[in-house]
Amino acid sequence: MLQIEPNIEQLMLDDARQAFPDECCGFLFGKEEGDDRLLTDIMVVNNSKEGDKRRRFEIAPRDYLKAERYAEKTGQTLLAVYHSHPSHPAIPSEHDRVAAQPFFSYIIVSVQNGKIDHTRSWRLNDNQQFEEEIINELVVDEG
DSSP: OEEEOHHHHHHHHHHHHHHTTSOOEEEEEEEEETTEEEEEEEEEEOOOOSSOTTTOOOOOHHHHHHHHHHHHHHTOEEEEEEEEEETSOSOOOHHHHHHOOTTOEEEEEEEETTEEEEEEEEEEOTTSOEEEEOEEEOOOOOO
């Protein structure tokens, strides 16, 4: 199960809204315990795709290296990559599947008409196919 701290989720959703109608992208960090992942930090990166950013995203190698170094420096684990699907559902494309790496959670934010529609997470299985990963909402104790 995947859990995202509410403030981190909000930053990810804000990035998706602000990038619309282009795709946004970034990294999420946290800790892993068994099959559970808690995402507690975010790194927004620039979509470095040349050409049409409405249908594709690309993360520059220097941004990936920066994320790996940040995780090491802060004692966290780089657990997830997120991106948005402007005017499309949060279902990975074949391009998303081919570019994906084992281990990472791939969170996709669907943005319809500039507004967040829904968010889903995916992980590659042993057959290199995506399987949906449950996102469990964290309850914040305000008391």
